[in-house]
Amino acid sequence: MLLNSDQYQDGSGTLYVVATPIGNLADISERAIQTLTSVNWVAAEDTRHSKPLLQHFAINQSLISLHEHNEAARSEQLLQKLLAGENGALVSDAGTPLINDPGFVLVKRLREAGVRVVPIPGPSAVITALCAAGLPTDSFSYQGFLPAKSNKRKLRLQQLLADSATLVFYESPHRLLATLADMLELFGAEREIAVARELSKQYEQFVSGTLQEVHDFFKENSDKVRGEFVLMLKGADLEKDEVQSTEFDPMINAMLKQNLPVKQISEIIADVLSVKKKQVYQRVLELKDGSLL
Structure with a gap:
């Protein structure tokens, strides 16, 4: 079915997909504040998390929860609100919605129903990390979170061994060392990697080097294994006709x-x-x- 964003349901409202700060509140855009202030309601991944953000900018808005466990049912409810002419906004806990956060089911349903969806661009941990990592950015592949169990994680990483694009992953503190160890085993000690943590926050840090060096750094500095991590692994440099x-x-x-x-x-x-x-x-x-x- 052809979906043309120039054609909308008559009388329907608009959903704005609004990017919010990933740490530093000063990173919010003027357009994001104006949008969140003007809509009829805000759908949030976690209303308890989003409420203080809105209050900080003196935005008194009705909040509706939309997370992975209720997204299908909630999407139908929000569709009806939008078809009735209301305008709404979608936010995640931090950064750009849908990028490893809920919202895909809702946006897809609205597009199919002919309801206007407008992105309000802003912070994204993937792009923020990449632009300061010192790794190639002409081609990159965002992989989200790897599987929690090592055997499944290794299988996924094996599929990426020959990928020449810079590989980007999110990782949690309690799995960081295990993931780095699996990467070290599969990609070898000399593959380059950059790890960013606590982006835009007080303790923002980039650690880069070979997989062996970065793995050893975090193993020896357990106090640094805190916060939210973005792992960026340099792509394969394989000449297919002359592989060693x-x-x-x-x-x-x-x-x-x-x-x-x-x-x-x-x-x-x-x-x-x-x-x-x-x-x-x-x-x-x-x-x-x-x-x-």
């Missing part, structure tokens, strides 16, 4: 630890990296039978 066999090592070792057969490992890597299976097979044998394991 040692570049397979992290991926091979990870699969050998899972007791996968040599032939299967060779087929998987050859397919993912588009290299000759014979070249990979030889390296798998060397690591399986040699002292490198």
